[in-house]
Amino acid sequence: MSLLQQLLALHRADVQVRSLRSRLSQADRYLATQQKQLDDVLAQRGDVETQRRQLQAQVANMEMEGKAIGERIERLRADLNQSGNTKQYTAILQEMKVIEVQRDELDTQALAQMERVEQLNKRLADFDTVLTERSRLCDAAKAESAERHRDTADRLSELERERAAAAAGVPATAMTLFDEVADLHEGEALSEVQVISARHREYACSACSTEIPFGVYTRLLGEGGAVVQCTSCRRILHLPAETEATAAKKR
Ligand SMILES: [Zn+2]
Known part of the structure; x- marks a missing residue:
């Protein structure tokens, strides 16, 4: 996992x-x-x-x-x-x-x-x-x-x-980050990356709607498990379940 x-x-x-x-x-x-x-x-x-x-x-x-x-x-x-x-x-x-x-x-x-x-x-x-x-x-x-x-x-x-x-199994630094962000957003520590337009490579944080750079999106696709935060609301970003499943097969 x-x-x-x-x-x-x-x-x-x-x-x-x-x-x-x-x-x-x-x-x-x-x-x-x-x-x-x-x-x-x-x-x-x-x-x-x-x-x-x-x-x-x-x-x-x-x-x-x-x-x-x-x-x-x-x-x-x-x-x-x-x-x-x-x-x-x-x-x-x-x-x-x-x-x-x-x-x-x-x-x-x-x-x-x-x-x-x-x-x-x-x-x-x-x-x-x-x-x-x-x-x-x-x-x-x-x-x-x-x-x-x-x-x-x-x-x-x-x-x-x-x-x-x-x-x-979560390392201490990731745990501290998780707790901090969870406290900040009443338990909402994670946010799904929303695909606005795949063709135009437009992505956004589904919680706060801030634009997610394409680089961040590809990092999540490629690494699978990279902890990246939204630059605006600081939530930990994750891919939609289907996208993650498809990406996992290619890794
Ligand atoms: Zn956000």
């Missing part, structure tokens, strides 16, 4: 390995995206939850403060009933008024904070709805990815063995 034939065999296995791997990484990327979106919503929900906890703590403090003020007013009211003279009575009444204003302000503040807690409760409920949907999508992506890995594991290792077997 000529080097070019070995490269063609390698190419056939390589293309399939790459295609399977790309299907797997596609599923993995989709899963990672879903997981990230779920995590983002969880983090946002966590922030709102923290805000709610802080507000609830503030409301609880206000309630305690309100209770203390209420008790103080009760005590002042008892003092008021027992006050001995007008001066004392007026002083207590004055103090009560000041404290009652404080209590009203506190009540107003507490009410506003409770309204904010309610708003946060609504936002948390909205987050929960989104989270249910996001979790469902994430679970589906996990299952899909696991299924793809399971389904392709055997086929992939089989193809990888085929690829390794095809690569075994």
